[in-house]
Amino acid sequence: xxxxxxxxxxxxxxxxxxxxxxxxxxxxxxxxxxxxxxxxxxxxxxxxxxxxxxxxxxxxxxxxxxxxxxxxxxxxxxxxxxxxxxxxxxxxxxxxxxxxxxxxxxxxxxxxx
Amino acid sequence: xxxxxxxxxxxxxxxxxxxxxxxxxxxxxxxxxxxxxxxxxxxxxxxxxxxxxxxxxxxxxxxxxxxxxxxxxxxxxxxxxxxxxxxxxxxxxxxxxxxxxxxxxxxxxxxxxx
Numbered sequence: 001x002x003x004x005x006x007x008x009x010x011x012x013x014x015x016x017x018x019x020x021x022x023x024x025x026x027x028x029x030x031x032x033x034x035x036x037x038x039x040x041x042x043x044x045x046x047x048x049x050x051x052x053x054x055x056x057x058x059x060x061x062x063x064x065x066x067x068x069x070x071x072x073x074x075x076x077x078x079x080x081x082x083x084x085x086x087x088x089x090x091x092x093x094x095x096x097x098x099x100x101x102x103x104x105x106x107x108x109x110x111x112x113x
Numbered sequence: 114x115x116x117x118x119x120x121x122x123x124x125x126x127x128x129x130x131x132x133x134x135x136x137x138x139x140x141x142x143x144x145x146x147x148x149x150x151x152x153x154x155x156x157x158x159x160x161x162x163x164x165x166x167x168x169x170x171x172x173x174x175x176x177x178x179x180x181x182x183x184x185x186x187x188x189x190x191x192x193x194x195x196x197x198x199x200x201x202x203x204x205x206x207x208x209x210x211x212x213x214x215x216x217x218x219x220x221x222x223x224x225x226x227x
Contacts, residue, residue, distance in 0.1 A: 004155075032213060043117070043203055043218035044156070089155050093213045099169055101216070103155030 002027040004090050006104035013080055013111050021075040021107045023064075023090035031092040033057075033066055033073040038087045038106070047075075047088070085111045115140060117219035119204050125225045126194050134189045134222045138206030144168075145187040146216065147179060148203040156203055162187050163209050191224075199226045 007022040025033065032051045036044040048057030053068035062077045073090060090104040118137045126132050138145050144163045148156035158171035162181035181187045185206075191198055201223050205216035 034215070036218075041220070043220045044205075044216075045218070046215045049215065091155075099161070099212050100158050100171055103157075105153070105155050 002031070002092060002094055002100075002102045004092055004102050004104035006088075006090050006107050009087075009106070009108035011107060011109050013109070015082055015111055015113055016079045017111075019075070019077040019080045019084075019109065021088055021090075021109070023073045023075065023104060025071050025073065025090070025092050025102075027071075027092055027094055027102075029095035030068070031094050033064070034091040034093070035062070035064055035073070035075050036089045036091060036103075038089065040086075044089060080109070080111045082111045082113055085109055117204055117206050117217050119202075119219040119222050121222060122220070123223045123225075125227065127227050128194055128196060130194050130226075131190065131192045132194060132224060134191075134202050134204075134224070135186065136189070136204030136206075136219060137186045138204075139217045142206035142208055142217065143185050144207050144209045144212055145181060145185065146205045146207075147187070147189045148205065149173070149198075150201040150203055150221070152200070159189070161212075163212075194226045196226050199224060 003026045034049045035047040037047045048059040050057040050066035056065045064075045087106045089106045146161040147159040150156045161169040165181045176192045178190045201221040203221045204219045
């Protein structure tokens with residue numbers, strides 16, 4: 001079946017540091033890939049997405065590139081802010097007729113001033 | 114434009130009881146999905162409703178059932194509650210023709226089973 005694996009958290013950084021959160025997936029065909037963010041006490045919000053190989057999704061300074069050859073979709077940001085502190089979820093939506101999305105376990109990011 | 118809304122915000126029940134959670138989708142969206150998010154875990158897909166019918170179902174027992182109304186709002190019902198049902202229940206909506214695309218999530222209902 002489909003699966004998404006994220007790096008364990010928490011990831012703790014100082015403000016303005018570079019961020020990478022690793023995500024790899026297992027799926028047949030060409031799934032769509034997503035990063036969602038969840039702030040404390042809230043639901044998930046879409047951060048960015050990519051629908052085909054080599055696509056780069058970007059939003060609010062965050063980027064991720066769909067790498068089919070390594071089945072990865074790593075999240076990066078060049079300079080994090082305290083307000084980026086949240087839990088980040090990598091997810092996939094399978095290709096084909098059945099829509100049952102798969103989410104990773106989430107990676108907590110803590111940014112200190 | 115109101116986003117996805119859910120009620121109630123929090124709920125406390127005891128084992129064996131039944132619970133109903135409610136969701137109103139984002140304006141213009143006709144498809145509603147429900148997820149269970151246990152503490153420290155990612156959301157797990159429960160089921161999805163479109164045109165008042167269950168279209169997809171994840172790996173959840175029949176104790177979990179749902180309904181969609183003509184105005185696209187939806188309910189999630191859980192019978193014979195177990196301690197393990199304690200979780201954040203998320204509702205998400207999307208237009209049916211973009212069902213594989215972005216999901217718009219509500220803030221969730223926190224269910225505690227004692």
